[in-house]
């Protein structure tokens with residue numbers, strides 16, 4: 001299928017699946033254990049109904065959204081996805097470029113395969129940085145300094161990776177850095193020549209932001225191993241968040257909150273935003289879907305802190321539902337990554353365009369011409 005024939009995110013997912021060897025596609029798609037969390041995230045949207053209101057003038061519709069002292073073109077952004085260059089060489093910066101040109105935020109992963117300084121060139125005023133705390137304190141502090149010097153406006157601390165998780169697809173496939181090449185993986189890779197050509201040309205990508213801290217002249221394998229040894233540190237606590245609040249003068253966001261008491265505590269620390277998230281079902285398979293806990297968290301923190309949500313978003317309508325539930329903004333992980341894997345920067349633009357168009361149509365369908373007008377009154381829980 002050609003990129004311009006894709007009419008929804010699922011089409012981009014299918015294209016990504018066709019282009020990528022199984023071991024690589026499974027890394028994007030996979031969750032943990034029985035992958036109930038991924039299914040729960042998507043199903044949480046299926047249990048909601050949007051009840052339309054009619055006889056409203058929807059001839060002018062506006063999906064722009066104020067967040068952290070600026071106006072974005074739409075109420076969603078590109079979330080952090082590590083190792084993106086494995087899916088397509090240069091993918092981190094393609095995500096950054098497409099997000100910036102659509103006036104949406106791009107969150108660079110703490111395990112990105114491009115550097116903070118490169119992202120600052122491509123998306124100088126749209127880049128956020130997602131921090132994984134390193135075991136070595138000096139590295140964490142230096143990363144924060146680099147993010148500040150690069151001019152990023154938002155620092156995001158991911159807290160839902162206290163330990164690594166049991167990703168069974170990766171275990172079964174022998175996914176490692178570099179991938180363990182069994183006969184089966186190699187044979188499968190050979191049926192995806194487009195991907196193989198890119199991999200042969202560019203080689204194994206490396207966790208670029210960690211390279212300066214590894215020993216001089218380290219190989220890619222050594223840099224990747226070094227980053228994996230350093231992060232995520234399992235000893236991160238509220239004290240660290242308090243310290244980052246003192247150190248970081250711009251917008252500070254904590255990503256991966258699911259418990260209302262944690263949300264209250266984060267608000268007390270003075271964060272600007274909370275991303276209600278279960279890491280796209282990649283950490284704790286038994287965790288609730290973000291949409292399930294969002295209303296309780298909204299009630300608990302009120303307007304003290306900006307709520308963002310992610311997980312399972314595949315349609316513009318999902319974004320609308322999350323906003324009706326009290327989120328101000330939504331992040332997407334896989335949706336734009338499918339676009340990058342399927343078609344590079346144009347693929348990301350396509351994914352963004354699809355979501356934007358769906359949002360626009362749903363705003364019209366439900367009789368709410370502005371994002372600010374979305375609230376609980378449009379929602380109904382499915383009766384079955």
Ligand SMILES: Cc1cc2nc3c(=O)[nH]c(=O)nc-3n(C[C@H](O)[C@H](O)[C@H](O)COP(=O)(O)O)c2cc1C
Nearest residue numbers: 028079080081082109158279280311312332333334
């Ligand atoms: C391949 C992949 C890599 C990811 N890497 C990171 C990461 O480095 N840091 C992080 O905070 N979240 C990471 N996430 C989680 C996303 O930021 C986001 O929370 C999640 O993908 C949202 O769910 P969705 O994919 O259903 O939209 C990753 C997700 C995927 C699919």
